[in-house]
Amino acid sequence: MKQITDDFIKSNNISVEKYISEKHLESYFQTKTRCVVSTGIDYLNGLFLLPYRKNMRKMAIYCCKCSNNQSLSHFISTSPWRPADLLKSVRTYAIKTIGKNGVLILDESSIKKSGNSSVGVSHQYCGNLGKKNNCQVGVFLAYFKKQKRMLIDERLYLPQKWINDKARCLKAKIPPEKIKFRTKHELGLEMIDNAIEEGIPFSYVTMDGFYGENPELLTELENRGLTFVADVAVDTLVYIEEPLVGIPEKKGTRGRKPTISKVLNTLSTRIDSLSSSIDGWKLIKVRKTERGYKKVYFKAIKSLETSK
Numbered sequence: 001m002k003q004i005t006d007d008f009i010k011s012n013n014i015s016v017e018k019y020i021s022e023k024h025l026e027s028y029f030q031t032k033t034r035c036v037v038s039t040g041i042d043y044l045n046g047l048f049l050l051p052y053r054k055n056m057r058k059m060a061i062y063c064c065k066c067s068n069n070q071s072l073s074h075f076i077s078t079s080p081w082r083p084a085d086l087l088k089s090v091r092t093y094a095i096k097t098i099g100k101n102g103v104l105i106l107d108e109s110s111i112k113k114s115g116n117s118s119v120g121v122s123h124q125y126c127g128n129l130g131k132k133n134n135c136q137v138g139v140f141l142a143y144f145k146k147q148k149r150m151l152i153d154e155r156l157y158l159p160q161k162w163i164n165d166k167a168r169c170l171k172a173k174i175p176p177e178k179i180k181f182r183t184k185h186e187l188g189l190e191m192i193d194n195a196i197e198e199g200i201p202f203s204y205v206t207m208d209g210f211y212g213e214n215p216e217l218l219t220e221l222e223n224r225g226l227t228f229v230a231d232v233a234v235d236t237l238v239y240i241e242e243p244l245v246g247i248p249e250k251k252g253t254r255g256r257k258p259t260i261s262k263v264l265n266t267l268s269t270r271i272d273s274l275s276s277s278i279d280g281w282k283l284i285k286v287r288k289t290e291r292g293y294k295k296v297y298f299k300a301i302k303s304l305e306t307s308k
Contacts, residue, residue, distance in 0.1 A: 016041055023093075028086040031079060039075045046072075077173050087153065091200060094143045094150040102145030104195060106188045106207040108157070110137045119172045122159040139184050141191040143202070147288065153194060155187040184210075185217040196224070209233055215305070237268040238303040268306045275299075 020026060020037055029037045046059030056076075060069035075081070095102075110126040113136045126135040141153040162169060163181040170176070182190070188211060195202065204227035211217055212230025221228050244265040250257045281297040288294075 016044075023089070025086065025089060028082045028089070031081060036075055036079055036081055039071055039079075040081075043072055043075060088198070090150070091143070091152045091195070091198060094152050095200060098143060098145045098148045098150060100201040101203045102143050102201075104192060104200075104202045104205045105142040105144055105149075106139070106192070106205060106211055107142070108137055108139045108184060108210070110135045116168075117172060119174060120156050120158050120162060122161060124159060137184070139187040139191070141188070141195065143200070152200075153191040155182075155191060157184055157187060158182075185214045189217060189220055192221070192226075193224075204228055206230070232271060232305075234270070234272040236271045237306040238271060238274065239263075239266055239268055239306065240274065240301065240303050241266050242304065274301070274303075 017037065020029075026035050026037060029035050029040060042063045043059065045063040046054055050058055050062055056069035056072045059072055064072070108127065110124075110128055112126060112129065112133055113121045114134055115121060118136060120136045121134055123132060123134055124137060125131070126133040126137075129135075137157040139155045139157055140151055143150050143152045158169075158174075158178075158181065160181050163179060166179060169179045188207070192205060205221060206229040209231040212232050213236070218228070218230065243263040245261050246264055247261055248258050248264060278299060278301065281299045283295055284298045285293040286296055
């Protein structure tokens with residue numbers, strides 16, 4: 001894989017501006033008084049080129065060659081350019097470039113962050129550190145096909161304590177309509193629904209165990225008729241046969257008559273126990289890596305999760 005260096009990014013500034021002009025994207029960066037494309041490129045350079053502490057002041061000095069970071073701060077916080085419309089054009093570009101019938105990948109990413117002013121900062125699980133820490137968490141949707149991938153949608157997760165402090169949200173310039181608590185699973189489903197509404201031609205959705213273990217999300221995907229591949233924990237309980245559910249008969253003469261439905265005819269099995277007790281595994285190629293093809297053993301078994 002080709003390494004992206006500082007010199008490569010710097011030398012491609014003109015290419016980015018040329019692409020924006022050729023694709024007529026300036027309108028997304030147009031305010032009432034001027035076009036802020038150049039400010040956006042300065043901000044991207046700051047994210048890519050600064051090695052650490054990527055704040056506005058350092059971005060202004062390093063990328064804009066000035067000590068005044070007001071234009072960058074205004075661009076991110078209050079400038080009325082149209083990021084949602086720009087992101088929609090990114091999705092269109094992704095389909096044209098990568099191809100139709102790709103895969104939607106739902107996942108989250110976190111960044112360690114101190115202080116109380118940055119939107120969404122909270123003491124929560126930080127995947128990059130593998131533990132709880134002060135951080136911001138974003139939920140992302142990517143489009144993938146044949147080793148090509150592109151992020152096509154995003155949502156910033158707002159913890160409940162942020163939503164409970166409306167004054168803090170308004171001070172951080174969160175739009176009033178966004179001050180509403182939504183779980184990460186709900187944010188993910190919202191992005192998938194958005195992809196459906198825009199007619200993005202994807203084949204299936206894939207996600208890791210955090211999302212795969214949420215029965216409400218999986219049920220909503222089933223209700224939409226979507227195919228999905230989701231990781232689950234090794235201790236997940238499943239039925240390999242359709243269970244008979246009903247109210248059990250009363251045993252003996254003492255006690256109340258049962259009123260709650262239960263599984264009557266079969267026992268559940270842990271995923272790891274099930275996988276170690278079956279034969280017929282096939283070795284398949286998953287993807288090409290620098291060391292050759294990555295191969296895994298595969299077996300498809302129809303089962304029903306106990307939570308359903």
